[in-house]
Amino acid sequence: MTDLPTPPVPAEVPALAVLGTGTMGETVLAGALASGWRPDDVVATVRRPERGDELTARHGVRTTRDNVAAVRGAGIVVVAVKPKDVAALLDEVHDALGDGTVVVSVVVGLPTTFYEDRLPAGTAVVRVMPNTPSVVGAGVSAVSGGAAATDDDVALVERVLGATGLVVRVAEKDQDAVGALSGSGPAYVFYVIDALAEAGVLLGLTRATALELATATVHGAATMLRETGEHPAIAREKVSSPGGTTVAALRRLDAGGVRAAFLDAAEAARDRSVELAAALAAGPRPGSGDER
Numbered sequence: 001m002t003d004l005p006t007p008p009v010p011a012e013v014p015a016l017a018v019l020g021t022g023t024m025g026e027t028v029l030a031g032a033l034a035s036g037w038r039p040d041d042v043v044a045t046v047r048r049p050e051r052g053d054e055l056t057a058r059h060g061v062r063t064t065r066d067n068v069a070a071v072r073g074a075g076i077v078v079v080a081v082k083p084k085d086v087a088a089l090l091d092e093v094h095d096a097l098g099d100g101t102v103v104v105s106v107v108v109g110l111p112t113t114f115y116e117d118r119l120p121a122g123t124a125v126v127r128v129m130p131n132t133p134s135v136v137g138a139g140v141s142a143v144s145g146g147a148a149a150t151d152d153d154v155a156l157v158e159r160v161l162g163a164t165g166l167v168v169r170v171a172e173k174d175q176d177a178v179g180a181l182s183g184s185g186p187a188y189v190f191y192v193i194d195a196l197a198e199a200g201v202l203l204g205l206t207r208a209t210a211l212e213l214a215t216a217t218v219h220g221a222a223t224m225l226r227e228t229g230e231h232p233a234i235a236r237e238k239v240s241s242p243g244g245t246t247v248a249a250l251r252r253l254d255a256g257g258v259r260a261a262f263l264d265a266a267e268a269a270r271d272r273s274v275e276l277a278a279a280l281a282a283g284p285r286p287g288s289g290d291e292r
């Protein structure tokens, strides 16, 4: 795990509990530490003690398997378990949540109402869709407040995420689309990098050189768009000389239906997000895949 930037001077911050500290829970935790939370302000829950030891060694935070103990005294509670585990977790911690605690969900699909229906009346819930590049401070997180979340509650969550990269507010109705684009998006880009590297190997480059070139090319292209503000179609045209090599290659991508495949892929992710939430609101059906 790569270190995030040095934290600013810590101000008074509410204690933070991360419930279910796997890939995304650890990312949020590391982001909070980089945003000014001290290790003493943070507790992380795990199912396996060895995972707890790993997190303590890496981040200096307390870890426990006891979700109820973790939420006692926490001003911010981050739910970072898989969708199928959320309902049981909320039942478990329901009575231990303090007044004014902000509950943050990074769980794909589940709307803030899923939490509001299961937690004490008036609980502030903030839905976040982060992505894994947050671990190196290059993430994107989209944030939406639920019915009882105030502007200050949302701003507090934005502060937790501040060191993880770009943080944007979106309407909650857009969160399934955001998940399909930037939440799952790193996987699409890793897929592209892997495929590009494979292409280099096909053309005789060593695997190490091919992967280095592919990764640096994607990084460079994305950085260039961010820094110049240029539209990708214009940037693409500038690479494509008349009668040259790039236009010959792009013709093959068009013939392979690559653009349509990206649209289909995002639609499938969005539909799965909606489907998961609907299934879990009704209770998972064993063997249906809803329990993932």
Ligand SMILES: NC(=O)C1=CN([C@@H]2O[C@H](COP(=O)(O)OP(=O)(O)OC[C@H]3O[C@@H](n4cnc5c(N)ncnc54)[C@H](OP(=O)(O)O)[C@@H]3O)[C@@H](O)[C@H]2O)C=CC1
Pocket (backbone or CB within 6 Å): 019, 020, 021, 022, 023, 024, 025, 045, 046, 047, 048, 051, 067, 080, 081, 082, 083, 085, 089, 106, 107, 108, 129, 130, 131, 132, 183, 184
């Ligand atoms: N990975 C990603 O790119 C993104 C994930 N998300 C969302 O983040 C959430 C977590 O995903 P991800 O981090 O990938 O999954 P992980 O499996 O890596 O993390 C979930 C963690 O929760 C632990 N856990 C499960 N139940 C409990 C419990 N009752 N008490 C304490 N810990 C528990 C698991 O422990 P154990 O491993 O021992 O079972 C695991 O470490 C999901 O809801 C997902 O939708 C959102 C955006 C991006």
Ligand SMILES: O=C(O)[C@@H]1CCC=N1
Pocket (backbone or CB within 6 Å): 108, 179, 183, 184
């Ligand atoms: O695949 C998933 O379900 C999670 C949500 C967004 C990215 N990964």
